[in-house]
Amino acid sequence: MNQTRWLCLPLAAALTLSGHANVADNFESYVLGSALAGQGTWQGWGNDNTGASAYISADHAASGSQSVMVSENADQVLTMTGNTSGQWTVRIKQYIPSSSSGVPSIWMFNKYMPDGDDNTSIRIQCDMFAGKMIDDLGGSAQIAMVRDAWVEWRFEIDFTANSVTTYYNNILFTTHPWKGGTGLLELTALELYASGCSPIYYDDLAVVVVCDFSTWAASFGSGFTDTAPGADPDGDGMTNQQEYAFGLNPTLGSSVNPITSRINKGTRQFTYTRRLPSLTGLVYTYQYSTDLSGWSELTPDASSSNSATPIEAITVTVPATLTAAPKLFVRVAAQ
Numbered sequence: 450m451n452q453t454r455w456l457c458l459p460l461a462a463a464l465t466l467s468g469h470a471n472v473a474d475n476f477e478s479y480v481l482g483s484a485l486a487g488q489g490t491w492q493g494w495g496n497d498n499t500g501a502s503a504y505i506s507a508d509h510a511a512s513g514s515q516s517v518m519v520s521e522n523a524d525q526v527l528t529m530t531g532n533t534s535g536q537w538t539v540r541i542k543q544y545i546p547s548s549s550s551g552v553p554s555i556w557m558f559n560k561y562m563p564d565g566d567d568n569t570s571i572r573i574q575c576d577m578f579a580g581k582m583i584d585d586l587g588g589s590a591q592i593a594m595v596r597d598a599w600v601e602w603r604f605e606i607d608f609t610a611n612s613v614t615t616y617y618n619n620i621l622f623t624t625h626p627w628k629g630g631t632g633l634l635e636l637t638a639l640e641l642y643a644s645g646c647s648p649i650y651y652d653d654l655a656v657v658v659v660c661d662f663s664t665w666a667a668s669f670g671s672g673f674t675d676t677a678p679g680a681d682p683d684g685d686g687m688t689n690q691q692e693y694a695f696g697l698n699p700t701l702g703s704s705v706n707p708i709t710s711r712i713n714k715g716t717r718q719f720t721y722t723r724r725l726p727s728l729t730g731l732v733y734t735y736q737y738s739t740d741l742s743g744w745s746e747l748t749p750d751a752s753s754s755n756s757a758t759p760i761e762a763i764t765v766t767v768p769a770t771l772t773a774a775p776k777l778f779v780r781v782a783a784q
Contacts, residue, residue, distance in 0.1 A: 471529065471531060471532060471537075471656045471657065471658060472527070472529060472654065472655065472656035473654070473655050473656075474489075474527075474654045474655075475512055475513055475515075475652060475653050475654075476505055476513075476515045476516055476517050476652060477513040477514070477515050479505045479515070480505065481505055481506075481507055481515060482504060482505060482506075483504065483505050484498065484499075484502035484503075484504055485502055485503045485504065485505060485517050485525055486498035486499075486501060486502035486503070486525060487502070489527075490527055490528045490529065491525060491526070491527050492525075492526050492527075492528065492563075493524060493525065493526065494524035494525075494526055494563075494640065494642075495563050495564075495565075496563045497524075500522055501522060501523060501524040501525070502523060502525065503517050503518060503519045503520075503523040503525040503641065503643075504517070504518050504523075505517060505518075506518035506648075506650065508648070508650065509544045509546075509599075509650045509652075510650075510652055511542040511544070511599040511652035511653050512652060512653055515652075516544070516650045516651060516652035517641075517650065517651050517652070518648050518649075518650055519553060519641050519642075519643045519646075519648070519649055519650070519651060520643050520646060520647060520648040520649065521643055521645060521646075522643065522645070523641070523642075523643040524640065524641075524642050524643065525640065525641045525642075526561070526638050526639070526640045526641075527638060527639045527640075527654075528561065528637065528638050529636060529637055529638060529639070529656065530637070532606075532635060532636035532637070532656065532658075533608065533634065533635045533636075534608050534609070534634070534727040535608060535609070535658055535659070535727040535728060535730070536605070536606065536607050536608070536609070536658070536659040536661075537605075537606040537608070537636060537656065537657065537658050537659065538603065538604070538605050538606070538655075538656075538657050538659055539557070539602075539603070539604040539606065539636070539639070539654075539655070539656050539657075540601055540602070540603050540604075540653065540654070540655045540657070541555075541601070541602050541639075541651055541652075541653065541654045541655075542599045542600065542601050542602075542651065542652045542653045543555075543575075543599070543600055543601075543602060543649065543650070543651055544597075544598070544599050544600075544649065544650040544651075544652070545575065545577065545594065545595070545596045545597075545600075545649050546596065546597060546647075546648065546649070547596045547597050548647065549577055549646065549647035549648055549649055550577050550578060550646065550647050551577055551578075551643070551644060551645055551646025551647055552574055552575065552576045552577065552578065552644055552646065553575050553577075553641075553642060553643050553644055553646040553649055554572065554573055554574050554575060554640075554642045554644060555571065555572075555573040555575070555602065555639075555640070555641060555642075556569055556571055556572050556573070556639070556640040556642065557569065557570050557571035557604065557636060557638070557639050557640070558570065558636075558637050558638040558639075558640070559627065559628045559632045559633045559634070559635050559636065559637060560631075560632060560633050560635070560637060561637045561638035567638075568628070568630070568631060568632040568633065569586070570586070570606075570613060570627045570628055570632065570636075571586065571604060571613065571615070572584070572585035572586050573585070573602070573615075575594065575646075575649070576594070577594070577646065577647075580593065580594045580596075581593060581594055582594055582617055582622070584615060584622060584623045584625075586625055587615065587622070587623030587624070587625045588623070588625070590622060590623045592617050592620065592622050595618055599652070600617065600618045601616075601618065601619070601653075602615070602616070602617060603615070603616040603619075604616075605659075606627055606636060607627075608627065608634045608635075611626050611627050611628060611634065612624060612625070612626060612627055613625065613626075613627045636656070639654075639656075657730075658727075658730035659730070660728065660729050660730045660731075661728045661729070662678065662690075662693055662729075663676075664728075665693050665724065665728075665759075666689070666693075666699075669698070669699065669700050672700065673699065673700050675689075676689060677689065678690040678693075682699060682700065683698075683699055683700055683701055683702045683704075684702055685701075685702040685703070685704070685705040686705065687699075687705055691783075692704070693724060693729070694723060694724060694729060694731055694783040695707035695721065695722055695723050695724070695781075695783070696722040696723055696724045696759075696760035696761075697722075707721045707722045707723065707781070708720070708721045708781075709721060709722060709762065712767060712772070712777065712779065714772060716766070717750070717766050717767045717768075717769060717772050718764050718765065718766050718767070719764070719765055719767070719779065720762055720763065720764045720765070721762070721763055721765070721781055722760055722761070722762050722763075723760070723761060723763060723781075723783070724759055724760055725758060725759050725760075725761055728759055729783075731783045731784065732783070732784055733763075733781060733782065733783050734746070734781075734782045734784070735747040735748075735749060735765065735779060735780070735781055735782070736779070736780050736782060737767075737771055737777060737778065737779050737780075738777075738778045739774045739775075739776050739777060739778070740776065741778055744780070747767065747768075747771070747779060748768070749765045749766055749767065749768070750766040750767070750768050750769075751765075751766040752764065752765045752766065767779065
């Protein structure tokens with residue numbers, strides 16, 4: 450009897466529908482007093498990890514007990530990858546003591562290279578002499594500076610619309626194009642520049658892709674009322690968040706399986722559907738088992754998209770070493 454089985458089992462796990470964090474740093478994991486440059490993807494400007502570093506401090510903290518102190522020659526840069534489409538929110542809290550002086554700045558780059566080949570999208574001057582924040586790329590707009598308190602900067606970036614909206618202390622500050630000229634629709638670096646200032650502090654940095662769960666839910670009309678992520682209004686055993694992740698219909702009980710073609714033994718391929726990761730902020734991975742008692746990571750030989758939007762079909766090629774087994778189960782995880 451032929452016992453060969455080629456099955457694909459879908460799985461959506463640990464979905465974060467409020468947004469998927471590409472960067473999150475509250476500066477608690479670093480040794481107190483240590484130089485931030487050279488840790489993680491933090492570096493000094495031009496890769497100068499000695500003279501341009503900021504330092505971990507316990508003088509002030511928005512959460513936990515530590516923050517990063519930026520002063521004197523500090524020119525701290527956080528490099529990033531993968532922020533290239535959809536909508537993103539950058540948040541960082543800032544504390545400016547009333548005793549400090551100088552004009553430090555916050556810059557963000559759509560193109561950053563340590564050799565100076567760069568292009569900026571955000572250039573905020575924190576003018577402690579004038580007591581104002583100045584947005585150089587937002588028509589030099591100004592807003593009153595807050596001292597001796599933690600204040601959040603929030604930058605809402607929309608790569609599709611080529612725009613960035615800046616909020617200071619939850620007050621709308623400016624809106625302007627994200628890139629111009631030779632700039633790119635990317636977020637590649639954040640710079641915290643002291644420019645010789647007295648100490649100021651930063652904490653609770655987060656770079657988050659904004660998911661479109663509410664947009665997805667609204668697309669099914671006013672009859673779709675039970676829109677909670679964990680709900681299952683069509684009773685098919687798939688929660689709304691799982692149906693969202695895999696491009697299914699939460700109002701139709703028969704729309705339950707994103708696997709549109711099971712593993713073909715000859716081609717070693719299977720196909721499944723998913724909502725575009727640029728919209729959901731989710732990361733999709735693959736796992737396999739030969740007996741359903743344990744699961745291991747599966748690295749495909751190849752994967753390709755049919756480039757449809759907003760629901761794409763992904764064809765995955767399974768390694769030949771796995772398809773040689775008499776039984777093979779594969780599942781897709783979204784998180």
